[in-house]
Amino acid sequence: MEPIQLGRGDTEFIRKVEEESRQVVKKCYQCGNCTAGCPMSFSYDYTANQLMRLIQLGQRERVLKSRAVWMCVTCETCTTRCPNEIDVARVLDVCRHMARKAGYGGVFNNMRVFADSFLQTVRWNGKSHELGLMALFKMRAMKPFSDLSLAPSMLLKGKLPYLPHRIKGRSEVAGIFKRFSEQQLKELHAQTTDDKKPAGGDK
Amino acid sequence: MRIGVFICHCGSNIAGTVDVAQVAANAAKMPDVAFAVDTMYACSEPGQQAIEEAVKQHKLTGVVVASCSPRMHEPTFRRAVERAGLNRYMIEMANIREQVSWIGKDKEANTRKATDLVHMAVEKLRLNRVLIPKQIPVTRKVLVVGGGVAGIQAALDCAEGGMEVVMVEREPSIGGKMSKLDKTFPTIDCSSCVLGPKMVDVAQNDHIDLFTYSEVESITGYVGNFEVTIRKKAPYVDWEKCTGCGICTEKCPNKKSFDRHNEGMGTTTSINIPFPQAIPKKATINAATCRKLVDGKCGVCAKVCPSGAINYEQEDELVTVKVGAVVAATGYDFMDWTVYREYGAGRYKDVITSLQYERLLSASGPTEGHIKRPSDGKEPKNIVFIQCVGSRDVSIGRPYCSGFCCMYTAKQAILTKDHIPDSQSYVFYMDIRSPGKAYDEFTRRAQEEYGAQYLRGRVSTIVPLGDKLLVRGADTLAGQQVEIEADLVVLAVGGEAAHGAPQLAEKLRISYDSYGFFMEGHVKLKPVETNTAGVFLAGACQGLKDIPASVAQGSAAAAKALGLLSKDTLESDPQTASVDLKRCVGCGKCWNVCPFGAIREMDMRGQIKAEVLEAVCQGCGLCNATCPQGAIQLSHFTDNQVLAEVEALCRC
Amino acid sequence: MAEKTFAYYPGCSGAGTSIEYDKSNRAVCEELGIKLVDIPDWNCCGSTPAHQVDHVLSAALGARNFAQAEQLGLDTIITPCPACLKNQHNALEHMEEPGFAERVNELTRRPLTRKHSIKSVLQVILEDITPEEVAKHVKTPLSGIKIVPYYGCLMNRPGKSMKFDDDENPMALDRLMAAIGCEVLDFPLKQDCCGGAAGVADNKVTSRLSGRHLQVANHLGADAMVVACPLCQMNMDMRQAQANAYYGTSIKLPVFYYTQLMGLAFGIDKSRLALNKLIVDPAPVLAKIGKSAEEAQA
Structure with missing residues (x-):
């Protein structure tokens, strides 16, 4: 493992996480309660308290490139029990937003692909469409056979309608997504211009 | 009047952000100022000597020292001017440190403000009058409230010094928390073997009058002359007759x-x-x-009952005693850990507190020293200790460290291995706090010799599974979630102020912090005094502490009480209120506001007037501020003096 | 009893994978005098994926629903689904933070004009109706069946924000199921996450987590599990076979929505409770109703 260069922590990253999550990460004293209760801990590369520590140290790349930020399911156990009243789940959510914007996670990240596929069906129809979502996800994640055994019984019981329910105001919902994408693009553009200026990294 | 002004640098504390030479120069132009100078450390020996010399050389009749808070050094400078032959009340202080240099960085503004404060002090000093303290007789007897180890130590030391002692304890027996402990760290001494003889000494000492199952009902008076009413709760047993046969x-x-x-x-x-x-x-x-x-x-x-001691009709009894000093030693209680619903909030029988575990370890406990878990009486093999339950937890309003849990948990882990050799202890901790003598070595022994598995992390939840308790925690050093199936879970519950501590503090007229712990006079320099003269603190009522520290503080409080009452008389503070009978119309506002009952109405040739009991008056000034006639005046803080200060400030 | 009227947000799965929840919920609310007025042309709240992508986007999707609800003149929305609840509850909470509502409005272009609140149908039944009142509606007590209540992770956590029931030891389902005559077992994993949100993306995760719940329920001797969350239900019921395969177990534990069992106790027609939609066959459990342990054995 490369040593962390303490003097070169990304303070802008810390500020951004705190601003977006409205939490004070300095309050974390590393008791590990978040890790202790986390149901998804088995799937993490960094534990929840390690992520909090890495944020405190401004280790943007290590945090945003972690597997853990994608695996958190926001079950709120950490938030509920944090002795310092930090909304840890919200902090991790914010890191996931930043990881996504930074283009991390990759095309084989099932959690990311699932979220994208889900929102795609909402963008199209105004509501989510489970069958459409499954199909889209399988195609994108290149996992055509996962959960296939569930399909017959679900279809038989009429729990997976073939056609999506489309709402009348779907163009309005699509508008929300459209404006959101435009904002993201603008932000990305501003960032790439920023990147040309010299800035502290955590390599 | 000839006034000398001394502007203190306090090293760089003041001089760093105040132009002290300029303030001295400004002061020199103030009315009646005959001498003004800046000085490095006014409170140091050469600093005080310089003041004394200046008084003599310049024939000064009053002194202003501009330095720190009068709470810090007013007594120092009063002694200095007294040595130079002045009355000790002919000195005023301007606080240009806490109120100026420490709170602002703008040197120019600070210098102006410091000048203003000095000016105010000069104007007040011009109206100061010589005050002579009176001698008041004292009651050479000490009240000790609380019969835990701190109170016991204070009482025995006072008695040893020849003082009469009244001890009040609200439980039926003295002994406090220590009497419930099995062994003590770091020597594994038997707690009751160490404490027991001291308890017996209290009972047998002729100088100690013991009231157990009793509480302080009220307390009036002042240093040297308190009057205490004690409520003896009815035990429904005539203790004169009871022989304790059982x-x-x-x-x-x-x-x-x-x-x-x-x-x-x-x-x-x-x-x-x-x-x-x-x-x-x-x-x-x-x-x-x-x-x-x-x-x-x-x-x-x-x-x-062979002695006919039972009395179902017995009622509480009130007893009044006079004492000269009070030692508060009311100890602590454990916080209500059931706020931790993730640990079962008391629903799981085999999740117990550390003090409950002490009782299981104790040979005189309910299991005669055999560790049997409450649910089924089985001997546990896997025992999990969770530290910081109710300590260092902002979410439940307990941000402080209780200070003793790390040590008693290590002790309990050691004793567990002694009692059950094939057991395994797991200790979840956040940090090990063991700064006492031989303490850290002790926690190492728990791990190295007794095999306690220490895990650095909190426990998130306890889940009952069958007859086991699944403990889900973290090992942050390994960077892992950990799980253990425990037979018994012991919670190192943190301490809090004793129940009823704030109420007692109000009776004693001492301050307490937001958690209910009594406030010491100065955090470093007056650890056993309070801001109320004659009331001292011992043990955990002042802040959580372990047995050695409680005993030390008990002795310290006793030394303070002995010192205070070593003379037959005390000097009263002459900064008291007095009534101008010509102006007083007997409206009664003053005796209604006086918190000390120091003002009473009197009849003067058919007219009602107010009268101040000088010995009771604490000089708080409430009456002075309330009197619509300006008839009642507080010496040293008269209306004219306060107005002179205001005028000095407003005319700048 | 005065009728209680609420704006109703059914949630997307109510028309698909949790159709039995929507149906039975409507039937039970009708019986209890809770009038549900569907929000006209509501949209998906974005669920977990939306808040994973962006909090403003997530709030915007919820905000459109609140805007739609304004047409009804009803400011309290109730929903059966904890995920829909949590997402839209957070939307309202975040919009109280400085500058946040403005960012949402930029996306929706429909600023809200009233103050809204959202809570679960479960909360309304527990607090506004009360278990005592529920008991009065019971025609067939469901005696003879032992259930474990499973609340899932989202319904009321964290407590200081959701302000419903106890966030470490919730009792709402325990009390309601006891009110309709079930024997309620103390379920130690009642709030432990089943990994629901990861179900489609990685069903090994959900198998691992929900398998533990199923085993503990089975070990306790439960006849059935009772849930209030479509995601929990799907994981426990539809994916029960996957969990069995993952752990090599062969548990067959029916997983009911609490509204289905309440409907049964109220004597509501079975077709309206859509019991046939459950994957694990509930028939053996339903056959136990009203019978003592010995009778059931025979």
Whole structure:
């Protein structure tokens, strides 16, 4: 493992996480309660308290490139029990937003692909469409056979309608997504211009 | 008047952000100022000598020192001017450190403000009058409130010094928390073997008058002359007659009373003697569960008592004593850990507190020293200790460290291995805090010699699975979630201020912090004094501490009380209120606002007037501010003096 | 009893994978005098994926629903689904933070004009109706069946924000199921996450987590599990076979929505409770209703 260069922590990253999550990460004293209760801990590369520590140290790349930020399911156990009243789940959510914007996670990240596929069906129809979502996800994640055994019984019981329910105001919902994408693009553009200026990294 | 002004640098504390030479130069132009100078450390020996010399050389009649808070050094400078031959009240201080240099960085503004404060002090000093303290006789007797180890130590030391002592303890026996402990760290001494003899000494000492099962009802008076009313709660047993034979406790048919001494780990009878070594060894009836007292049916104890001591009609009794000083040693309590619903909030029988575990370890406890878990009486093999339950937890309003849990947990892990050699202890900790003498070595022994597995991390939850408790925690050093199936979980519950501490503080007129711990006079320099003269602190009531620290503070408080009462008389503070009888119209506002009962109405040739009891007056000034006639004036803080200060400020 | 009227947000799965929840919920609310007025042309709240992508986007999707609800003149929205609840509850909470509502409005272009609140149908039944009142509606007590209540992770956590029931030891389902005559077992994992949100993306995760719940329920001797969350239900019921395969177990534990069992106790027609939609066959459990342990054995 490369040593962390303490003097070169990304303070802008810390500020951004705190601003977006409205939490004070300095309050974390590393008791590990978040890790202790986390149901998804088995799937993490960094534990929840390690992520909090890495944020405190401004280790943007290590945090945003972690597997853990994608695996958190926001079950709120950490938030509920944090002795310092930090909304840890919200902090991790914010890191996931930043990881996504930074283009991390990759095309084989099932959690990311699932979220994208889900929102795609909402963008199209105004509501989510489970069958459409499954199909889209399988195609994108290149996992055509996962959960296939569930399909017959679900279809038989009429729990997976073939056609999506489309709402009348779907163009309005699509508008929300459209404006959101435009904002993201603008932000990305501003960032790439920023990147040309010299800035502290955590390599 | 010839006034000398001394502007202190306080090293760079003041001089760093105040132009002290300029302030001195400004002061030199103020009315009646005959001499002004800046000085490096006014409070140091050369600093004080310089003041004394200046008084003599320049024939000064009053001195202004501009330095720190008068709470810090007013007594110092009063002594200095007294040595130079002035009356000790002919000195004023301007606080240009806490109120100027420490709170602002703008040197120019600071210099102006410091000048203003000096100017105010000069104007007040011009109206100061010589005040002569009176001598008041004292009662050479000390009240010790609380009979835990700190109170016991204070009482024994006072008695040893020849002082009469009154000890008040609200439980039926003295001994406090320490009497519930099995062993003590870091030497694994038997707690009751160490404490027991001291308890007996209290009982046998002729100088100590012991009131147990009693509480302080009220307290009036002032340093040297307090009057204390003690409520002796009715034990429904005539303690003069009770011999402590224990027959009543054997025969009492109601055996399901909550056992306070055993922390509910067993049950006890409605009439009981809390533990074998209790001092005094007398029986007390629990009125909430006694069948005779609840519904009139029973009366077995009265029938079997060989000395006829049982008295169901007994009532509380009030006793009044006069004392010269008070030592508060009311200890602490454990916080209500059931706020931790993730640990079962008391629903799981085999999740117990550390003090309950002490009772299981103790040979005089309900299991006679065999560790049996409450649910099924089985001997546990995997025991999990969780530290910081109710300590360092902002979410439940307990941000402070309780200070002793790390050590007693290590002790309990060691004792567990002693009791059950094939057991395994797991200790979840956040940090190990062991700064005492031989303490850290002790926690290492728990791990190295006794094999306790220490895990650095909190526990998120306890899940009952069958007859086991699944403990889900973190090992942050390994960077892993960890799980253990425990047979017994012991929570190192943090301490809090004793129940009723704030109420007692108000009776004693001492301050307490937001958690209910009593405030010491100065955090470093007056650790056993309070801001109320004659009231001292010992033990955990001032802040959580372990046995050695409590004992040390008990002795320290005793030394303070002995010192205070070593003379037959005390000097009274002459900064008291007095009434201008010509102006007083007898409206009564002053005696209504006086918090000390120091003003009474009197009849002067058919006219009602106010009269100040000088010895009782504490100089708070409430009457002065309230009087619509300006008839009642506080010496040293008269209306004219305050107005002179205001005028100095407003005319700048 | 005065009728209680609420704006109703059914949630997307109510028309698909949790159709039995929507149906039975409507039937039970009708019986209890809770009038549900569907929000006209509501949209998906974005669920977990939306808040994973962006909090403003997530709030915007919820905000459109609140805007739609304004047409009804009803400011309290109730929903059966904890995920829909949590997402839209957070939307309202975040919009109280400085500058946040403005960012949402930029996306929706429909600023809200009223103050809204959202809570679960479960909360309304527990607090506004009360278990005592529920008991009065019971025609067939469901005696003879032992259930474990499973609340899932989202319904009321964290407590200081959701302000419903106890966030470490919730009792709402315990009390309601006891009110309709079930024997309610103390379920130690009642709030432990089943991994629901990861179900489609990685069903090994959900198998691992929900398998533990199923085993503990089975060990306790439960006849059935009772849930209030479509995601929990799907994981426990539809994916029960996957969990069995993952752990090599062969548990067959029916997983009911609490509204289905309430409907049964109220004597509501079975077709309206859509019991046939459950994957694990509930028939053996339903056959136990009203019978003592010995009778059931025979």
